[in-house]
Amino acid sequence: MSSPPNDPAGPIADSEHNVPRLPTGIPGVDALAFGGLPKGRATLICGTSASGKTVFSVQFLACGIAEHKEPGVFVAFEETPQDIRENMAGFDWPIPEWEEQGVWRFVDAGLRPDEEEHLVAGDFNLEGLRTRIKHAVESTGAKRVALDSLAAIFTRFPDAGVVRRELARMTAGLKELGVTAVLTTELLNSEEDTTRFEVEEYVADAVVMLRNHPSVARRRRTLEVLKLRGGRHKTGEHAFSITGEGIHAIPVGSLALTQPSTDRR
Amino acid sequence: MSSPPNDPAGPIADSEHNVPRLPTGIPGVDALAFGGLPKGRATLICGTSASGKTVFSVQFLACGIAEHKEPGVFVAFEETPQDIRENMAGFDWPIPEWEEQGVWRFVDAGLRPDEEEHLVAGDFNLEGLRTRIKHAVESTGAKRVALDSLAAIFTRFPDAGVVRRELARMTAGLKELGVTAVLTTELLNSEEDTTRFEVEEYVADAVVMLRNHPSVARRRRTLEVLKLRGGRHKTGEHAFSITGEGIHAIPVGSLALTQPSTDRR
Amino acid sequence: MSSPPNDPAGPIADSEHNVPRLPTGIPGVDALAFGGLPKGRATLICGTSASGKTVFSVQFLACGIAEHKEPGVFVAFEETPQDIRENMAGFDWPIPEWEEQGVWRFVDAGLRPDEEEHLVAGDFNLEGLRTRIKHAVESTGAKRVALDSLAAIFTRFPDAGVVRRELARMTAGLKELGVTAVLTTELLNSEEDTTRFEVEEYVADAVVMLRNHPSVARRRRTLEVLKLRGGRHKTGEHAFSITGEGIHAIPVGSLALTQPSTDRR
Amino acid sequence: MSSPPNDPAGPIADSEHNVPRLPTGIPGVDALAFGGLPKGRATLICGTSASGKTVFSVQFLACGIAEHKEPGVFVAFEETPQDIRENMAGFDWPIPEWEEQGVWRFVDAGLRPDEEEHLVAGDFNLEGLRTRIKHAVESTGAKRVALDSLAAIFTRFPDAGVVRRELARMTAGLKELGVTAVLTTELLNSEEDTTRFEVEEYVADAVVMLRNHPSVARRRRTLEVLKLRGGRHKTGEHAFSITGEGIHAIPVGSLALTQPSTDRR
Amino acid sequence: MSSPPNDPAGPIADSEHNVPRLPTGIPGVDALAFGGLPKGRATLICGTSASGKTVFSVQFLACGIAEHKEPGVFVAFEETPQDIRENMAGFDWPIPEWEEQGVWRFVDAGLRPDEEEHLVAGDFNLEGLRTRIKHAVESTGAKRVALDSLAAIFTRFPDAGVVRRELARMTAGLKELGVTAVLTTELLNSEEDTTRFEVEEYVADAVVMLRNHPSVARRRRTLEVLKLRGGRHKTGEHAFSITGEGIHAIPVGSLALTQPSTDRR
Amino acid sequence: MSSPPNDPAGPIADSEHNVPRLPTGIPGVDALAFGGLPKGRATLICGTSASGKTVFSVQFLACGIAEHKEPGVFVAFEETPQDIRENMAGFDWPIPEWEEQGVWRFVDAGLRPDEEEHLVAGDFNLEGLRTRIKHAVESTGAKRVALDSLAAIFTRFPDAGVVRRELARMTAGLKELGVTAVLTTELLNSEEDTTRFEVEEYVADAVVMLRNHPSVARRRRTLEVLKLRGGRHKTGEHAFSITGEGIHAIPVGSLALTQPSTDRR
């Protein structure tokens, strides 16, 4: 791979000193993250509405199943599992089939009435949800987990302090399970770095930003690895598109063909 | 249709993998949405004041009746049914006639005194309204429903968390009814993507933005399909006008004449 | 009238399908509104401080009396009736004379002590005021009503939800009386479309914006018909001036002489 | 006086139809206000810190005494009477002498402990102060009153609604006394029209803005008559300076020498 | 001194009519303030973090002792007296020595536990502190007092109204003591005129702004006399630097050598 | 070293009058700070997410151990000690080894359940934490302490006043221990100087800003010494990079080779 002359990170090398990576299989993303998302950790996927957060989450699991035989768990908040199945029918990922094979499991995290009460009473936390995720992971042997989108519950919390605590607890809980996870959350304005509660990006170990910039005649999609604790990654915004095959990012300064793990198109 | 060379979505194709569409019949809109709005779902129509939200909603039902023999239900919030009848008299849609024929039904969703009390007490939800809509849909066999404008009630809610929950419930309820729906809501500033409560666009399955830009000598109207979960659509803002025949959008990069479903003028 | 080539509204035509208009008689305004303000409805006049809201309101009634023999009712909030009489003495409108003839009636809507109490207790509404307006309208046979300025009371309300409800009730009440009304309210910043409570412009059937732009050597006044439900109107900001004869707007692309209803200077 | 060709107000004429004016005697200001401030009314003087509000207020009274033999009352809020005496010693206005002659009277409106308590309890109003001003006016036969600066008390009020009410009451009370008054209040940002509470400029009958713009090497002072209900005035910002003789404004498009009332330097 | 041609204040003259000045001895500052800070009054020193507020405060006292044999009192809030001693060791001011000679006295104004309680209970005021300052001034015969920084306590107050009252009381109390004082407070943004609570600059008799502008390769420090009630001063921002000799301002349009009181470098 | 011609600080000199410095050993930083961070004090490291705050903190301790045989204590808030160990494995700092040798000690400052309760009850303070830090410092003989990141707890505090107090107490407590400390905290927007609570930078004795500017093709990292009470430092933003050897800053106007303490690469 040709790296820009003044790139402090130098050429890609699967350094033993870097935090271990899990190749996502999403075209272009592993090159941007120098090998993949941090293995055994949770990565935050921040994006404005329609920026591709859900497609990213699903594709993350789909690649795990299709390319690495790694079962996955999808935790659905506002969109129900059935919504996800329908919305993803336009891509080449046979989710219902995978569900039958036991390699894809949905956890329906829509609020139940008793949870609603706890929220109103102010003593709500995500403990119950963590238990259900644990169970789903253990019963499927899942290696990958996607949560889409925690923001649906965060909006109900009283302040950013509670969001910060619950997000930290959730990512810690996922780490204990040993899975590699993506969590989606919301970015209010694609022209600024600000997440909805202005704390999410500080808590997470790794952060990917999806943006959908207004532009003269059409929107322009970009993907950026903003943070990756413990490892190298490319910086800055890189164009991507969503087609019938899912997300495809084109890292600037990379030759896609030279990157085996992302070369599946 | 000629598509821009770097359009990731490629040429229009009524792909079996795409979320099914309902051709709205609104000139230009179906081309932008690659066939129509998502069938059996709710699309959010966001716009500033006077941007054409109500005209869009009415025309959506009118096209259903006139072109597809699909009865419709119009749920009126701040404007009463009588207001709508009068304001739409300037267009070629014989609403009162259709009401008599039983293919157009109004649901008057202005707040009743007891609802007002619940709002003040803080335990208000839109359950009662959902029941009334269900009844209207079932008794008319409606295929299309328009709600204009939920924002009137949302303004009375204590916070964005409640708006998010109630909007999610409403769209889920409409989906259960099997109808294709449009819900209008408000966009505070035409120069930004921000909806009134900054959550609406995240909840909905599909989002259309109507803008009324200040411009040197006159306003400039644009329509944008911001989101369409589970399917392709054109991106970016496209000019439209409101004439005596209603809304007419001119998709950039399209030749109107080649798009049968929108070629009714 | 010469209309700009790409004007979607086309040439003026007193279409039977348009919402009926009441020619205001204010020079230039009827041309902008394609015939006048919506008859039997309430139009919101939004403007910054000193933008001419009160002059517009008074002139609206004055033209009714002088040109159409339509009696009028002026509901005065912060400025007392006596203030209005004095401030309008510089124009050619013999208000005190008209009062004697019974064709002009003031309703003094300054808060009374008991109303003040209700406001503090939080159970205030504008019911009492509506009754007094009704009485004034019926006893004079008024066809036109002006309320200047509701914002004085709105500022005392606890939140935008209450403003929205009370404004909707007030405009509905006026419609029931069968009068054509103008209601003034406040626009915080002349460079943005934002009204004081960010809900007013959504509630009203028609909205006129008065602006007083800072400019190099002097202020520059503009008038814009932002919204007119159910009918055509010119869009964009048009210059106007206030002289000893009141407001005079100069619609761009119009030849004043060809517009009979506005050709009284 | 030469007036700009497209000035809608035309040449100065002491029109009988205009609201009566009181020539202030402040150089340049009467030309901007076409004869002076509205007689028998309260004019709001809005300005940022150090913009000259206090100098304007004092000069307004001083000119009344020196040129028109009109006694004046100065109501001092944050600055004490003694502060005013000292700070104005640099100008040619013998305040202590005038006090002895009984043509200048101070009202010390600094909060007394019991008023402080009422403020905390929330039932504070400016009734007591109005009584003291009335007494001072009657015992001196004052024709001019200055209040500098009401903002000191407004800052203690719970919300803009209370500010609006109390400001309206105060200006109404002054009008009843038959005096011509100036009230100073605060403008947070010299680059915008926004007053501290965003309601002051709507309540007052006349508004003068004093600005102290940051500029390359030094500040640039401007004075603008923003509003003058019931009469003509020049619009836009006009330069002024503060020298040992007080405020001196230079109206653009005016020849100072041709304006007798302002030609005293 | 050469003054710019269109400077309304004209050449410096120790006018008897101007508010009396105390030459600070800080190089350049007395020229900007036309002789010094107002004698017997409190001047507010507003600045962003690291703008030089503390250096200014200390230098103000140091010049008094070294050049005018005027003892000084330094009231330390967040930084303790020991912090000040250490941080100022890099300058040529022998503070500990002066303390021994009884010409420099520290008042440690860090909050004591019982004050903390009053703050929480909401009935806190600065009365106790005023008493301690009075005692320190009387026992040293101090002519100069510095308070650095009141903002530390202001941040704990519930609202801007309380800040305004307490700041007014503090400056009044200092005036009664007959000392010349500087009070530092905080300016949130160096690109705007806005102080932390947006009231401080209105209350004070004199205001000096210290700014630390971000600039291409380095910060750029400027000093501006924003306000000086009762007297002349130069306006606009003037460059200054902090070196081992303290603050040194370079007034534009001045020849430093011709200003004896500032010519000590 | 060559210093820019108009640098007020002049050439570097290890002046006896300057606040004593502790050479950090972080390449480039000591040159920017004219010798190192203030010895025996706490320096605030402010940065946006992913700006390098944690790398800076760890490197600060690592350099102490490796180059100066100074043991260090790392207080971990949101990231656990184990997280830090893993994330720093990519650098040449054998933390686990150092832990065994007793020269590196972690304090796990994640909130314990009882602390959580105190936070909710509102009587939380950092007393307990200070005791634990004290113990760790005394048992290791640590000379350097890093706290990363206090912001995690600050977000839970009710207002900026409490943040200010607790930050002041913490830095005072560290000073008493005689250690040199770095405390990280958050900078919401890399384009402005504003810290999360807008008080942090005022409280600290020294402030370093880390920024991660969005730029055309990639992020651009800069480091700035914003404040250093009691001493000289270079001003303005200086580029830096993070490589496998940690942070490396390149002071503008410096020749790295001439600065012994920073010349270790």
Ligand SMILES: Nc1ncnc2c1ncn2[C@@H]1O[C@H](COP(=O)(O)OP(=O)(O)OP(=O)(O)O)[C@@H](O)[C@H]1O
């Ligand atoms: N089959 C498809 N072919 C092409 N583009 C598609 C397809 N399906 C979805 N898209 C595009 O992806 C967008 C939605 O992506 P996605 O649902 O992942 O966004 P999101 O960030 O999760 O949004 P939200 O915040 O609303 O949940 C659609 O608006 C559409 O532009």
Ligand SMILES: Nc1ncnc2c1ncn2[C@@H]1O[C@H](COP(=O)(O)OP(=O)(O)OP(=O)(O)O)[C@@H](O)[C@H]1O
């Ligand atoms: N018969 C007509 N001919 C041409 N234009 C019309 C006609 N009727 C309405 N319009 C235009 O449509 C605008 C109103 O559209 P519509 O009522 O749909 O807006 P909206 O977004 O619903 O506004 P609101 O938020 O105020 O309800 C009018 O202001 C006018 O410009």
Ligand SMILES: Nc1ncnc2c1ncn2[C@@H]1O[C@H](COP(=O)(O)OP(=O)(O)OP(=O)(O)O)[C@@H](O)[C@H]1O
């Ligand atoms: N006789 C007149 N001749 C010319 N201009 C006048 C005359 N009377 C008023 N004006 C202009 O009209 C302005 C006031 O207009 P008006 O009172 O209608 O404003 P408004 O929008 O109601 O303001 P507010 O919000 O303060 O009530 C004055 O400031 C002045 O510039």
Ligand SMILES: Nc1ncnc2c1ncn2[C@@H]1O[C@H](COP(=O)(O)OP(=O)(O)OP(=O)(O)O)[C@@H](O)[C@H]1O
């Ligand atoms: N004798 C004088 N000669 C020249 N300029 C003076 C003189 N006295 C005051 N000034 C100028 O006037 C300014 C103060 O004006 P003034 O006190 O009227 O302002 P203000 O708007 O009342 O401010 P604040 O809001 O702080 O009360 C001073 O800052 C100074 O620039």
Ligand SMILES: Nc1ncnc2c1ncn2[C@@H]1O[C@H](COP(=O)(O)OP(=O)(O)OP(=O)(O)O)[C@@H](O)[C@H]1O
């Ligand atoms: N001996 C010195 N030589 C040169 N510059 C110094 C010296 N001491 C301090 N400085 C400069 O002065 C700055 C601090 O000034 P000072 O403490 O007065 O600021 P401040 O406005 O009081 O800040 P804060 O709000 O943080 O209290 C330092 O950041 C440094 O740039």
Ligand SMILES: Nc1ncnc2c1ncn2[C@@H]1O[C@H](COP(=O)(O)OP(=O)(O)OP(=O)(O)O)[C@@H](O)[C@H]1O
């Ligand atoms: N081994 C490495 N090689 C190169 N760069 C690295 C390495 N480890 C980390 N980085 C870079 O450092 C960044 C993280 O730095 P660090 O964790 O210090 O940031 P931070 O300011 O503490 O962020 P947060 O607020 O999220 O805690 C990563 O996003 C990555 O860009």
Ligand SMILES: [Mg+2]
């Ligand atoms: Mg999604």
Ligand SMILES: [Mg+2]
């Ligand atoms: Mg509508």
Ligand SMILES: [Mg+2]
């Ligand atoms: Mg008015």
Ligand SMILES: [Mg+2]
């Ligand atoms: Mg003043």
Ligand SMILES: [Mg+2]
């Ligand atoms: Mg300081």
Ligand SMILES: [Mg+2]
């Ligand atoms: Mg960190």
